[in-house]
Amino acid sequence: MNSIVESFEHVMMPLAGKISSNKYLLAMRDAFSMLLPFIIVGSFFGIIEWVVLDPWGTIMGADGLGLGQTFTGLDPKSDAYKASSFVGTLQMYQGLCNNVVTVGFGIFSFMLVAAFSYRLGGIWGGDKFSTALTAIGAFIIVTPQQVVGKAGDKLGAFSLDYFGNKAVLTSIIVATVASWIFVKLSKNEKIRIKMPETVPPAVSQSFAVLVPVFVTLTVFTIFSTILSNCQFMGKAALNDLIYAIIQAPLMGFS
Numbered sequence: 001m002n003s004i005v006e007s008f009e010h011v012m013m014p015l016a017g018k019i020s021s022n023k024y025l026l027a028m029r030d031a032f033s034m035l036l037p038f039i040i041v042g043s044f045f046g047i048i049e050w051v052v053l054d055p056w057g058t059i060m061g062a063d064g065l066g067l068g069q070t071f072t073g074l075d076p077k078s079d080a081y082k083a084s085s086f087v088g089t090l091q092m093y094q095g096l097c098n099n100v101v102t103v104g105f106g107i108f109s110f111m112l113v114a115a116f117s118y119r120l121g122g123i124w125g126g127d128k129f130s131t132a133l134t135a136i137g138a139f140i141i142v143t144p145q146q147v148v149g150k151a152g153d154k155l156g157a158f159s160l161d162y163f164g165n166k167a168v169l170t171s172i173i174v175a176t177v178a179s180w181i182f183v184k185l186s187k188n189e190k191i192r193i194k195m196p197e198t199v200p201p202a203v204s205q206s207f208a209v210l211v212p213v214f215v216t217l218t219v220f221t222i223f224s225t226i227l228s229n230c231q232f233m234g235k236a237a238l239n240d241l242i243y244a245i246i247q248a249p250l251m252g253f254s
Contacts, residue, residue, distance in 0.1 A: 027119035028172070034115045035108065042104015049097035055087045106160045109167035113139045117175040126183030130209045137213075138178035138220040139171060142227075142238040162239050169246060170239040178216055185212035 051058045055076065060068035062076040074081040081087060114132045121131025143162045146154045161167075185191060191211040195204040227238060 023123045024120075024176075027123050028116060030119045031112060031116035034119075035111055038104045038111065039108075040104075042101050045097040045100040046104070049094045049101060053090045053094045053097065055081070055090050060090065102160070105164060107163040108165055109171040110136075110139065110163040112168065113171040113175045116172060117179045120175065120179040121183060124179065124183040126179070126186050127205065127209065130186070130205070130213070131179050131182050134182045134209075134213050134216050135175045135178040137217050139174045141217060141220045142170070142174060142224045144237045162237065166243060167239045169242050173242070174220075174238075178220065181216045181219060182209075182212045185215055 054060060055068055056062075058064040060066075060076065062069065066076070068074075068076045068081065068086070072081060072084055072086045074084060113135050117135030118128050118132040121128040124131075143158060145156060145158060147157045147159050148154060162170075186209050193207040193210055195207050224238070227241070
């Protein structure tokens with residue numbers, strides 16, 4: 001038995017060492033670590049919203065501690081309780097807590113794009129802030145900018161479904177590709193727009209990355225246009241396509 005374990009360690013330990021020292025994976029780890037405070041704060045407010053303030057939840061509901069009936073004298077399952085100012089106040093505070101929950105979870109993938117591309121810009125030798133902004137722009141381009149209203153008409157807006165946990169793989173792919181293209185082009189001196197030394201550094205840097213930003217966003221625009229018109233597997237959005245090909249089968253397997 002010991003020989004089997006030793007053989008396993010002999011094979012896996014070097015492999016684990018290479019994986020742990022991979023700069024790309026380290027950047028991914030750091031990106032998720034940067035978002036950890038937002039997840040913790042969002043979880044805290046989520047507990048308050050779903051457990052403490054829910055009029056029919058664990059604290060206030062009849063199936064829980066029943067404090068709602070204690071405070072109002074009304075049956076939590078009655079219409080009078082539902083229409084009471086007590087329930088209205090709780091739901092108002094639930095909405096306030098949900099704003100913070102949205103930051104921690106509803107736009108998690110959006111923030112992941114910024115954090116991951118920022119780290120990739122650093123390890124690949126590009127301007128970190130410009131890389132992050134470019135990747136965010138690319139992510140917006142591949143995200144549908146229309147939602148269907150109640151009347152069936154299309155409205156100009158974003159759905160949080162494309163910014164939350166369902167879009168994690170999309171954000172990783174977009175951040176990787178956009179960062180690589182941008183950094184690769186920004187290192188090319190032939191396409192760099194150089195300004196006179198009298199120009200402020202911030203303005204000079206903006207013109208220096210003008211062409212890389214233009215090319216990167218153009219690539220994603222062309223890709224998004226092709227995808228929306230061809231609709232591979234009936235999907236017009238990158239996130240929907242990735243979800244259908246990768247995430248849905250994995251969830252079904254699990």
